[in-house]
Structures are given as C-alpha cells and as structure tokens.
Amino acid sequence: MSTALQAQERTTITKSALRHLRQQGKVPGVVYGKGLAAPVSVALDAKDLALLLRTNPHSILEMNVPGRGSQPVLLTDIQRDSLSGQVLHVDFHQVNLNEKIQAEVRLDFQGKSPGEQEGGMLQIVLHELEVECLARDLPPSIPVDISLLEVGDHLTVADLKLPDGIKAALEMDTVVASVLAPQKDRTEEELEAMDDAAEENEQHRRAFEAVEKD
Template identity: 40%
Template sequence: MPDIVLAAVPRAQAGRARQLRRQGFVPAILYGHEQSPVTLAVEARAFGSILRTVSSSTLVTLTVEGNEARRVLIQEVQRDPLSGEPMHIDFHQVNLKEKIRAKVPVRGTGVAAAVKDLGGVLVQSIAEVDVEALPQNLPQEIIMDLAKLATFEDRITVADLPMPPNVELHTRPDEVVAVVSPPRTEEEIAALTTAVEEKVTEVKTEAEEKKAAEESKKAEEGAPEGEKKAEKKAEKK
C-alpha cells in the first residue's frame, strides 16, 4: 500500500471544536512516543477519504504545519451517534523500532458452500484479532477464506488465519472466527413467531392495565369529598 499522508494544523490556530466542525474540520489530539499531547485539527473531507481505506492498524504519515512529519496510528475515532460523522480523532505517534500491540480486523472472502448450496447463515463471531509487531509490519486486515466452510460442521478458527511474517498473534488460536448455522426449520420459525406474538400481547396487556389504573386514580382524585367519604363507609360495611 502506498504511503498515506494526512495534513493537520495546530488547534490554537483553527478555533474551538464547534467552530472547527462548522468550518469543515475535525478536532484531534496527538500523543504517544516522545510526544506530549497536542491538540490539532484535520480537514473533514480529507480524513473521510482516508478513513474509508484504512484500519486502526494502518500506519499514517501525519504532517503538522510547522513541524516534521509523524508516523501515527488512528487510535480512536469518536462519531456523532446520529449522523456517524467523525467528531474527534486520537492519533497515536509510534516508534518504528518498537513493537506495539494492535487490533486488526478480520475480513472474509470467497463463497461458503454451506451458505450457497445448503442455505445456511454465515456467523462471524470475531471481528478482529490482537497482534504484536513493529508498526510498519502491522497488517491492515487479515483475510479468511470462506470456501473452507463447506458444511455446517466446518469452522474457521484463529489458528486458520494466514498471519504475515514478523507478526505475533495474541488472540487464542482455538477461538472460532466463523461458522455457518443451518437454516431455521418451519417448526422453529412458527415457534419463534408464536413467542413474539405472546410477548407483544403481554406487553399490550400490561400497558392497558397500567392505563386503567392511572385513569382510576385520576377519577378518584377528582371526585368530590362527599363521594370519597361515602365510598370509604361502603368499604367498611
């Protein structure tokens, strides 16, 4: 992969976080090896383009106005819960001579015969693995071959993943990464539908009972004092 370069400016020159976002920038912070925390800002459009092609284990060259380029990892991206747009970025400066641990995403390729021919459902239970390597040796992603899943008994474990040289794996090798589950039978679907309908009815009944109790309480509170006393006498009898 060609070197990925991202430009940043010191935050003090760009303004406050809310103002930055209105101007098309994303607030950020840089920290790590021989680097005291410093606040930055990067252009939102440029960062969005890069983010579509990298992972948290991809080495990025960060150029900061007035300073030499830094080699960093995108440690964390905070997103807006509604729009999904980046709201803040953590850049971790690394030492190219020191190994670091990182999470690397696992992606499947190929076709699982158990899905195509048997109608099963692919279930990936592990989305990433924990590895250790020099920053420049970290893989951007680990590829698993889904063609190995020919039956419902087949499974892909961490030990089956192709690891690049000079990369040490820290996730347990016996952990299951992916399997194919058999399709549901008509009886299972019917049972599931019945359970859902019963739950909906139960919730509806509880809501109606609660509403009736509230209306009764309001009616009692709004009744004239004489009626309340009469009701109490009737209850005593």
C-alpha cells in the same frame, strides 16, 4: 505507509470554537507519543479523515504534524455524535516503527462457503483481530478464506494465515467465523448465536453508514 494526512495546528479549545471549526469542514484531534515533547492539538480535513476511515482506519499513517515534521501515527480513538454519527474528535499516537505495538486489523473474508450454498448461514464472529507486531509490519487487513467451510464448520484464530512477524493477541481457539445449519435444522443454541451475530453485524453496518455520511 502509503496513507498520509496533513494536519493543521489548532489552538481552539472552547466548545463554540470547536463547533465553528467543524462547521468549516475540520475535525479536531490530538497527537500523543513518547517521541513528542507534549501532546499536539491538530485539525484535520473532514473529507480526508472520512476517506481514511473507509479504507485504512487501522493502518500506520504518515502525518505532517505542525512543528514536528512527518510522523508515523496510529488512530487510537474516535468520538462521534451519538445521534448523527458525525466524527467530533480523534486521537492519534505517534509510534516508533521499530517497536512492537498491539493494534486491531480488519479481517477480509474471501470466497463463498459450500455451507452457504447448501442453505447454511455464515456467522461472522470477529470482524477485526488484535495483533502484536513491529509497527512497520502492521498490515492493513488480513485475508480469511471461507471457501472450504461446510455446514457446521468453523474457523478459529489458529486457522488464520497471518503474515510473517504478525502474532494474534487472542487465544488460538477463538472462533472467527462459522456456518450454521439451515433454519429448519438449527438448534436453540444456534438460533441464539444467530441473534447475537445479527445484532453485532447491525452495529457494524450502522458504524459503516456513519462513516459514509462523514
């Protein structure tokens, strides 16, 4: 747990008070967990939170929770303004490092596939993978080597080299990435798949840009 967040105690609950809090560069949040007597309302520095979202949004974090000391927590929910993308509220769950959890882990695609060099298009189907592991073993990302993918090839969850103690929570035959044929050789099904992939990648791009603006 190399990432740490400093939380401040929060008593503001009205819309006007929360709006004022955000104007001060703070983001309201709540920390839940079996290890806490009751949920804790907190305020986090918006810049610190933005850095977290850019680097380790799915990592186990060390948070200094007011009155409860340092706690291992996991970011579980983000509420954003539908127009500006501004983060309005976040939820964290306190976790036991020795208990199993299910969480999303970012997939880090590495290398250049021969199929792309031949004019094919890399289609990313999964950007994140849901895994099950002990909380202390949750990795910040999982590398995915695409350097051997030829045109028409694909990688499935079964092909991923997961760290020790990490188990995928998806079916092993779930496609992670594939290389589609060059445009002139594509079938109607591949063109439809491209449209779906392009739409999903655009959604991820917008989400990333929203984080960059925080």
